[in-house]
Amino acid sequence: MMMKKLLAVLLAAMFLVACGNNKPAESKAESEPKTEPEVVTEMGSGNFYLVNESGSTKDKESIEVMVEKDTSLLQIGIETEGIDGSLVSYIYIDGKLATKEQLSDSQASLDLSEDFLKPGDHQVVLKQYPDNDEKADPVTVKVANYKVSEL
Secondary structure, eight states: OOHHHHHHHHHHHHHHHHHHEEEEEEHHHSSSSSOOOOOOBBBBBSEEEEETTETTTTTTSEEEEETTTTTTTTEEEEEEESSSSOOOOEEETTTTTEEOOOHHHHHEEEEEEGGSSSEEEEEEEEEEEGGGTTTTSSSEEEEEEEEEEOO
């Protein structure tokens, strides 16, 4: 009798563990970086470029960022021309807000860490919103790309 109860408890535990494992697998898939960048339509006046030792997105579609495997933080340059300085520029990397900057004809730096340093292609989008209201439709959208490669 004791053996049957123990067997029933073990079977129930195995069932619960098996059913519970589905959720972490789903959340892991959601946290993986997108393989295809979001399709973004540029709008508004001005230009937005990424700059580092490999060059500038002014001259080519993407810059290359070389990192060692254990790199936790790296900076790349941002250059803007003709951006409306009265509005805050929201800068997103792979769809996640990375920073907010007051830019016009400016040079600044962009911190890359964690997911933003994973090997592969990354998309940087500058958006400006009327009255700096992120819920409104953007009035300025600019896109630049970088690719991370491990040394």
